[in-house]
Amino acid sequence: MQPKRTVRGAKRTKLIVAALLIAFLYLLLRLKPAKTHSVAPKKFTVTKDGYTEEAIKEDEDTEQILDSGYGRNVEFYDLDNYLGKGALNVDKSKDVVLFLMPLRNAEHVLPMAFHNMMNLTYDHSLIDIAFLVSDCSPGDTTLDTVLEYSVALQNGTLADDLLEQERIKKKANVQGSSDLYQLYMDPDYIANVQRAYNSPESYHKDYRKPFRSVTIFTKDFGQIIGQGFSDRHAVKVQGIRRKLMGRARNWLTSSALQPYHSWVYWRDVDIETCPGLVIQDLMKHDYDVTVPNIWRPLPTYLGGEQPYDLNSWMESDPALALAKTLEEDDVIVEGYAEYPTYRVHLAYIREADGNPDDIVDLDGIGGVSILAKARIIRQGVNFPAFSLWNHAETEAFGKMARAMGFRVGGLPHYTIWHIFEPSEDDLKHIAKLERKKRRQLKA
Template structure:
């Protein structure tokens, strides 16, 4: 294979000036022409610089001023970040010293959930000017993109400036997802390994594109959360842990016989049984919780909930779920990520928890601090719902028919009574007395 040549302006392997072979008598003229061209270029650069001067500095001012330094000499314009501050990030209630938060939200066919998600965003108590929003839309066939743009424009142009976020960005990247978005598609056992690895890739792309040196915290949030406290970010940050998650439940319809159910089983502490199981599996295998195929007997954050328990109680975790994750940015800056491969037989958020723990970071969950995921019917639920709907319609039809029969019977009785009153013996009683 021939090496690639570097071509000059004349198409040859060298950059040859047309003035190179001119007679020496033209030297002074050429010098003057060259000087004029240089002066023209310098003048043009100066004009362009002055034109964009104000916009240049206004763009720089959008970055937190405490996190960069601008030299007085215009020739030394640059941003300076003291990343040492990230090692000691701690929320004390003083927002000005708490740093910026990056909220990351991966999206796929999420149009129907964006209304409630943006309602949550609008109500967040953490100062919005310290929050950046980042969205990654992937493998979507609905109008998530248009809906997201519309809602971002609404919230960023709100009449109340306190509602505006510091910035918002949308990223588009497909990963070739083959798993559907129905509840049973996403939660079926066979789909879990490939799905988790693909989701890890999406999270890593979003994080790598959006994370900036001035971010102190990163908050991951699923858009299909139904109920969560407005103070959730501060509530999690106050624990001063490197990685922390709340408990996640979901409400259930009355016909379930109970009103609630543990939703996220991906937050757990390791067990000896699970460690032994991992040793028997292929190196690419991914253990997933809540399936009979992998009996791990791990303590799950979800099952340790006490409705009357202390919301600040902590539980040390090894794996975590991805519905709501608060983490310090230094966790990612130091190299921890969402494994898109089998890391200790786990991937994505559970693998992230494992990796963070392996790197010496604190990973905890709050068993009694609960947020609520929306209810999504499984295929089995849909069968039951369809049967219940069929029974309801049959019952309503029978009730309407019974009412119609009763009405017809009442009408017949009324007609009989009316006729009897007009033509019966009592109607001609005076005829006998005459």
């Protein structure tokens, strides 16, 4: 005889059955195929100046996807629209330029470098700036300074900040012994430099205009060679130094280059005076790589001026013969007695009153100021961080570009002025002159 179920037990059974039924219905709904969505196709209209796009919306579900942002993470670039058309019509060029500047222990020249950047007359809204700070010495403030200046640059306040810094410096009469060389420079040159950096009335109208973007990268490469003039220019360190510099340039370029960049402009930080039109002036030539001539001022007792960059040259038979006698890893260094190349150097064919638009074909190039079409980078031209045909970095860049069929040119009469960096011997000689001057005053 079965036990009689109580009322409470019957209610408990009904509740369990109801719960199981609800759970079954929930699972059934969860397993029902969800409605699929498709991202709206984009219609592209390609023109000679680029392309425009128009989204074709299909239904309300697609609109919701687009509104959420998930439908916008597909980008399209026709790279034929970014080949560097500025050479055809510089004045109307809307090409975006990538401006690259490697930095190491550069805090003392950053005010000068940022002044020169603001002085560029190419539309600032079409220039992306990227810095690479690497291998700085302990206690160096290059990274902090470039970050501070970049923020002020984009806020439009940097020009006034730098002028105020200069006023404070002059008021405090701060002058180090390393600045004494200025007393022995051509007065006209010094006056020109002062006007360039301390005369707001001479700035162009968009001097304070922010740039399209500024990006700062950091990456060390194990560079231990000093930044002093004697350290950097000793022949025994040139091969090692240039290979490391090649690595740095390649890291900066590959990190910053975007599909919409048509040109890449490399600029060293220690340029003293440079025309604001330099990008347009280099861009207007029908070359894939173009460099200006680089000279530097000297104290009057040394002649007043001197070619600085000998890395821009035309190849010679003696240099090719020399390369055959070297080890594969050796790097030929121009301007040193150990490497008699007898090449024609861009620096030595300069005429002070020559036509700045004259251009000659080159094989090797220097790295102080380089404008190149971005397409050659995309096709594989780079700064070899190894010995390529017994060259490295910028000189190997030029030879590689030539080997790949690109045109490499230099402007012999278009001059950019590098700062004068007094060597230890220069400083000793200037100190000697100062002591002589004091003795004469006392007499």
